[in-house]
Amino acid sequence: MSTGPTPLPAAGRRRPPRDEVRRALLDAAARTFARQGIDGASLDDVAAAAGFTKGAVYSNFGSKEGLVAALVDDRVSAYLDLGLAAVDDPAATLPERARALGDRLTAASDEQHDWHLLFLQLWQRAVRTGPADDSFVRRHGELRAAVAEAVANHAEQAGTELPLPAASVATLLLALSNGLAIERMTDPAAVPDDLMGRVLALLVGGGTTGTTGGTTGGTGPDQR
Amino acid sequence: MSTGPTPLPAAGRRRPPRDEVRRALLDAAARTFARQGIDGASLDDVAAAAGFTKGAVYSNFGSKEGLVAALVDDRVSAYLDLGLAAVDDPAATLPERARALGDRLTAASDEQHDWHLLFLQLWQRAVRTGPADDSFVRRHGELRAAVAEAVANHAEQAGTELPLPAASVATLLLALSNGLAIERMTDPAAVPDDLMGRVLALLVGGGTTGTTGGTTGGTGPDQR
DNA sequence: GGTATCGGATACCGCTCGGTATCCGATCTC
DNA sequence: GAGATCGGATACCGAGCGGTATCCGATACC
Numbered sequence: 001m002s003t004g005p006t007p008l009p010a011a012g013r014r015r016p017p018r019d020e021v022r023r024a025l026l027d028a029a030a031r032t033f034a035r036q037g038i039d040g041a042s043l044d045d046v047a048a049a050a051g052f053t054k055g056a057v058y059s060n061f062g063s064k065e066g067l068v069a070a071l072v073d074d075r076v077s078a079y080l081d082l083g084l085a086a087v088d089d090p091a092a093t094l095p096e097r098a099r100a101l102g103d104r105l106t107a108a109s110d111e112q113h114d115w116h117l118l119f120l121q122l123w124q125r126a127v128r129t130g131p132a133d134d135s136f137v138r139r140h141g142e143l144r145a146a147v148a149e150a151v152a153n154h155a156e157q158a159g160t161e162l163p164l165p166a167a168s169v170a171t172l173l174l175a176l177s178n179g180l181a182i183e184r185m186t187d188p189a190a191v192p193d194d195l196m197g198r199v200l201a202l203l204v205g206g207g208t209t210g211t212t213g214g215t216t217g218g219t220g221p222d223q224r
Numbered sequence: 225m226s227t228g229p230t231p232l233p234a235a236g237r238r239r240p241p242r243d244e245v246r247r248a249l250l251d252a253a254a255r256t257f258a259r260q261g262i263d264g265a266s267l268d269d270v271a272a273a274a275g276f277t278k279g280a281v282y283s284n285f286g287s288k289e290g291l292v293a294a295l296v297d298d299r300v301s302a303y304l305d306l307g308l309a310a311v312d313d314p315a316a317t318l319p320e321r322a323r324a325l326g327d328r329l330t331a332a333s334d335e336q337h338d339w340h341l342l343f344l345q346l347w348q349r350a351v352r353t354g355p356a357d358d359s360f361v362r363r364h365g366e367l368r369a370a371v372a373e374a375v376a377n378h379a380e381q382a383g384t385e386l387p388l389p390a391a392s393v394a395t396l397l398l399a400l401s402n403g404l405a406i407e408r409m410t411d412p413a414a415v416p417d418d419l420m421g422r423v424l425a426l427l428v429g430g431g432t433t434g435t436t437g438g439t440t441g442g443t444g445p446d447q448r
Numbered sequence: 449g450g451t452a453t454c455g456g457a458t459a460c461c462g463c464t465c466g467g468t469a470t471c472c473g474a475t476c477t478c
Numbered sequence: 479g480a481g482a483t484c485g486g487a488t489a490c491c492g493a494g495c496g497g498t499a500t501c502c503g504a505t506a507c508c
Contacts, residue, residue: 141414182347
C-alpha cells in the first residue's frame with residue numbers, strides 16, 4: 001500500500017537522469033515532511049522514501065535546509081498556478097468562479113492533504129526565522145497579490161460591487177483555504193464539501209446563494 | 225562557583241510550592257514550544273525558561289509527551305472559555321456579538337500569537353498520530369459544538385435566519401480564527417483589525433456593510 | 449530537634465541525526 | 479577502449495536529545 005514495491009530506480013545499476021532524481025527526492029520530501037514533520041523526518045527517511053540514500057540528497061541540495069528551500073520554490077509555485085487556473089475560466093460568473101475555486105481548494109485528495117500539512121510547516125519555519133530573508137513569505141505575498149488582482153478583475157467584469165476590498169477577499173480566501181483544511185483534517189464531517197464555495201460566494205456578494213446548480217440557475221437572483 | 229543568575233525562582237534555596245512549579249513549567253513550555261517548535265525545543269530549554277532543570281519536568285510530568293498532554297488540557301480549556309465569554313454578552317445583537325468575538329480572537333497580543341503557534345503544532349501532532357485516542361481532537365470537537373450551540377441560540381434570540389447552518393458557522397469561525405492568524409503573522413498589513421468581525425457579521429446575515437449599531441453611518445465613499 | 453520524605457538538581461547513558469570524507473561504478477569524452 | 483568525471487553509496491563522526499539513576503537539601507512530621 002505504500003507507493004509500490006520499489007519506489008523508483010530500484011537498487012538496480014542503471015543511473016537515472018539528474019532531474020529525475022531531483023524530482024523523486026522533492027516528491028518524497030513533500031510526502032515525508034508532511035507526514036512526519038520537517039524536524040521529525042530524517043534525511044535518511046526522505047532519501048529512503050525516494051529509493052536513494054542520504055548521499056543523493058547532499059549531492060543535489062547540499063543540506064537539509066537546501067532541500068526545504070527547493071521544496072518551497074517547487075511547491076508554492078505549483079499551488080499558485082493551481083489556484084489561478086481554477087479562477088481563470090472566463091465563461092463563468094463571479095459566484096460561480098468563487099464556487100469553482102472553493103471546490104478546487106477543498107478537493108480532499110491526499111495531494112491537498114499533504115500540501116496543507118507541508119504548507120503549515122513551512123509557514124511556521126518562516127515565522128520563526130523572522131520576517132527577513134525568507135523566500136516563503138515573499139512567495140506567499142505574491143500569491144495573495146495575484147489572487148487579489150484576479151478577484152478585482154472578475155468583479156469588474158461581472159459588474160458586481162464587492163462587499164469587501166479585493167485585497168481583503170484575497171486574504172480571506174487564503175485564510176479559509178488553510179483554516180478549513182485544518183478543520184477538515186480534524187473532523188471531515190464538520191466541513192461540508194460545498195462550504196468553501198458557498199462562503200466565497202457570500203464574500204463576493206452572492207447573497208444567500210442556495211443555488212447548488214452548476215450554471216446560473218433559472219432562479220437567477222440577480223440578473224438585470 | 226556561582227551557577228549564574230537564574231530567571232525565575234533564583235538559584236535561591238527556598239522550595240516553591242508544587243503548583244507554582246507546575247504553572248511555571250507549563251507557561252514556559254507554551255512559550256518555548258510555540259517559538260522553537262515542540263520537536264525543536266528540548267526539555268532543557270523548557271526547564272531553563274522556567275528557571276528549573278530537566279529533573280523538575282520529569283518529576284511533574286513524567287515525560288515530554290506528558291508535558292504536551294498537560295499543555296493541551298491546560299490551554300484548550302482556557303481558549304474555549306475565552307471564546308465563549310466573548311460571545312456570551314446577552315446585551316448585544318447577533319452581528320455585534322460576531323464582531324466582538326472576531327475582535328477578541330483577532331486581538332494581536334503576543335499571547336494570541338503564541339497560542340496560535342502552539343495550537344497548530346498540537347493539531348499537527350494530533351493529525352499525525354491518527355484519529356484515535358487523542359485528547360486534542362476531542363477537545364477541539366467540544367469547542368466547535370459549544371460555539372455552534374451559542375450561535376444557534378443567539379440567532380434564535382435575535383430572530384435572525386442564518387444563511388448557513390449554525391454548525392457550519394462554527395466551523396467557519398474556527399477556521400477563520402486560525403487562517404487569519406496565519407495570514408496576520410505572515411503579513412500584518414494584509415489583515416485589517418476589523419476584518420474578522422466584518423466577515424462574521426456577513427456569515428450571520430449582517431448584510432453588506434459593517435453597520436453594527438453606532439459605527440459608521442453608511443455614507444461611506446461608496447460609488448458605483 | 450531529629451528523622452523521614454519529597455522533589456528538584458546532577459551525572460550519565462544510548463541513540464539518532466545532520467554533516468563530511470571517501471569510495472566506486474556508470475556515463476562521457478576523445 | 480582507456481582515462482576523466484560525475485554522482486550516488488558507504489562509513490563514520492560529534493553533538494544534542496529523551497530518558498534514568500542517583501544525589502542532596504529543604505520541608506513535614508512527631
